[in-house]
Amino acid sequence: MTTAEPPVLEMRGIRKAFPGVVALDGVDLTLHAGEVHMLLGENGAGKSTLMKILSGAYRKDAGEIRVLGRDVDIQSPRDALALGIRVIYQELNLVPHLSVAENIFLGAAPTRGLGVIDWRRLFGNTSRLLNDLGMDLAPATPLHRLSLAQRQMVEIAKALKDPSTGSGQVAKILVMDEPTSALTSREVDRLFALIARLIAGGVAIVYITHRLDEVYRIGHRVSVLRDGRQVATKRLSEVTVAELVRLMANREVGDHFPRQRTAPGAELLRVEQLGRRGALSDISFSLRSGEVVGIAGLLGAGRSELARVLAGADRSDAGRVVCHGQIVKFRTPADAIRQGIGLLPEDRKAEGLVAGLTVARNLALPHGRKLARAGFLPRGCEERFAEPIVKDLRVKATPTQPVRLLSGGNQQKVVLGKWLAGDARIFIFDEPTRGVDVGAKVEIYHLINRLTASGAGIIMISSELPELLGMSDRILVMCRGRIQAEFSAADATQERVLSAALGLAC
Numbered sequence: 001m002t003t004a005e006p007p008v009l010e011m012r013g014i015r016k017a018f019p020g021v022v023a024l025d026g027v028d029l030t031l032h033a034g035e036v037h038m039l040l041g042e043n044g045a046g047k048s049t050l051m052k053i054l055s056g057a058y059r060k061d062a063g064e065i066r067v068l069g070r071d072v073d074i075q076s077p078r079d080a081l082a083l084g085i086r087v088i089y090q091e092l093n094l095v096p097h098l099s100v101a102e103n104i105f106l107g108a109a110p111t112r113g114l115g116v117i118d119w120r121r122l123f124g125n126t127s128r129l130l131n132d133l134g135m136d137l138a139p140a141t142p143l144h145r146l147s148l149a150q151r152q153m154v155e156i157a158k159a160l161k162d163p164s165t166g167s168g169q170v171a172k173i174l175v176m177d178e179p180t181s182a183l184t185s186r187e188v189d190r191l192f193a194l195i196a197r198l199i200a201g202g203v204a205i206v207y208i209t210h211r212l213d214e215v216y217r218i219g220h221r222v223s224v225l226r227d228g229r230q231v232a233t234k235r236l237s238e239v240t241v242a243e244l245v246r247l248m249a250n251r252e253v254g255d256h257f258p259r260q261r262t263a264p265g266a267e268l269l270r271v272e273q274l275g276r277r278g279a280l281s282d283i284s285f286s287l288r289s290g291e292v293v294g295i296a297g298l299l300g301a302g303r304s305e306l307a308r309v310l311a312g313a314d315r316s317d318a319g320r321v322v323c324h325g326q327i328v329k330f331r332t333p334a335d336a337i338r339q340g341i342g343l344l345p346e347d348r349k350a351e352g353l354v355a356g357l358t359v360a361r362n363l364a365l366p367h368g369r370k371l372a373r374a375g376f377l378p379r380g381c382e383e384r385f386a387e388p389i390v391k392d393l394r395v396k397a398t399p400t401q402p403v404r405l406l407s408g409g410n411q412q413k414v415v416l417g418k419w420l421a422g423d424a425r426i427f428i429f430d431e432p433t434r435g436v437d438v439g440a441k442v443e444i445y446h447l448i449n450r451l452t453a454s455g456a457g458i459i460m461i462s463s464e465l466p467e468l469l470g471m472s473d474r475i476l477v478m479c480r481g482r483i484q485a486e487f488s489a490a491d492a493t494q495e496r497v498l499s500a501a502l503g504l505a506c
């Protein structure tokens with residue numbers, strides 16, 4: 001990092017208000033070439049909004065932006081692109097039925113005149129780019145066949161392409177808004193290697209994350225936003241994790257993993273030799289009342305597949321599931337819900353929310369009958385139902401706001417809130433704290449405690465090992481569709497779980 005040259009980017013006094021909320025209130029940000037600048041803050045602090053102003057997606061109300069010492073006026077995404085600003089958004093913007101190559105070069109595909117796509121060049125350019133970036137993806141694969149992590153890789157390749165040559169690295173400023181939220185440790189390592197290469201080439205990176213372990217692994221400096229204000233910019237060598245948490249939350253967050261173990265009760269669920277061709281084989285385990293069973297594994301190990309089979313979203317073709325002592329067969333998710341099984345899916349944006357409806361309506365959707373039973377008045381009853389959930393999870397929104405206007409993390413909390421208010425006794429949480437800020441993570445852990453104390457059983461899939469170790473009573477490690485190992489909370493260590501997940505013996 002050098003400070004002699006003018007900074008690559010200076011944002012000064014940036015202000016942006018939306019109806020009813022000041023998202024940014026005079027924020028400064030300076031970026032140097034070759035720097036990874038971490039941008040931290042709780043859900044709704046204004047991080048994505050600041051980056052959307054930089055990328056031309058939003059117009060600022062006030063403030064100045066300088067690139068390489070020169071005043072610039074960014075009015076549209078096109079202006080930002082021309083300045084070498086590339087943003088990888090928190091929400092993926094890809095087209096499911098198009099191929100990897102078409103998605104990467106969307107609107108910029110090489111043509112043979114008259115708008116006819118030159119497929120050979122398109123695929124050739126894509127292969128070269130993916131190679132440059134060290135990504136193991138086939139250009140012709142349709143996007144809907146890829147996992148969430150692979151889609152994130154496509155989004156990164158899209159941001160880093162040079163449309164004219166088909167290879168990477170025209171970006172001067174690269175913004176990554178929670179790029180690892182869907183990645184497992186191995187992909188994260190790959191992404192970090194890529195980042196190291198990019199900064200060595202002089203790119204400046206703004207990196208937004210809620211995973212504090214990443215902050216120290218790749219960051220040089222950090223800026224913290226709180227309620228639209230910039231509360232600090234520091235070198236990471238001069239600030240501790242505890243200080244960062246205090247800066248973000250402005251309150252004591254407490255024990256990071258407050259698991260209160262209860263003696264396990266009756267068996268809620270038993271899975272015997274469950275299989276699904278090509279995805280799962282010989283899966284056997286049980287879940288008892290009051291338990292949290294964690295599931296570890298790498299991408300493609302079959303964790304989300306298991307969740308989908310248990311929740312009736314996919315069918316099994318071998319073995320059986322015993323629920324509350326009875327053999328059950330799920331044909332649809334509704335069958336599983338009737339047995340009291342609630343799934344918090346991995347891809348919550350697609351499966352969990354109706355974007356145009358209010359927070360209250362989304363929370364109340366699965367509970368219509370229950371609300372009527374409880375004798376609420378129709379008028380305002382959804383709001384009243386929603387209020388305590390919004391408060392419990394610290395959702396930064398009012399019940400009457402449409403969910404599409406909420407920040408990414410706050411949307412996640414609403415999906416979680418939907419289930420917590422229901423009648424389910426068996427919960428399958430697939431990455432429950434992904435994209436959620438430090439304070440809210442602890443709130444979710446408290447909710448997990450409350451659920452198990454009241455007799456529920458929880459299957460928790462997580463790629464964050466500290467969370468899995470901190471909150472599970474037992475940990476199953478999956479590898480290539482099988483359960484590779486099982487550890488009790490007392491025996492599990494990061495190294496043991498990881499080596500089982502890597503399949504060192506499978």
Ligand SMILES: Nc1ncnc2c1ncn2[C@@H]1O[C@H](COP(=O)(O)OP(=O)(O)OP(=O)(O)O)[C@@H](O)[C@H]1O
Nearest residue numbers: 018023043044045046047048049406407408409410
């Ligand atoms: N288009 C919009 N219309 C109205 N309000 C908005 C809009 N975009 C963002 N907001 C509000 O601005 C505030 C800041 O949101 P932003 O998305 O920048 O937060 P964030 O720091 O990125 O949070 P997260 O960590 O959850 O992604 C929030 O209160 C959000 O609801």
Ligand SMILES: [Mg+2]
Nearest residue numbers: 048090407408
């Ligand atoms: Mg955001």
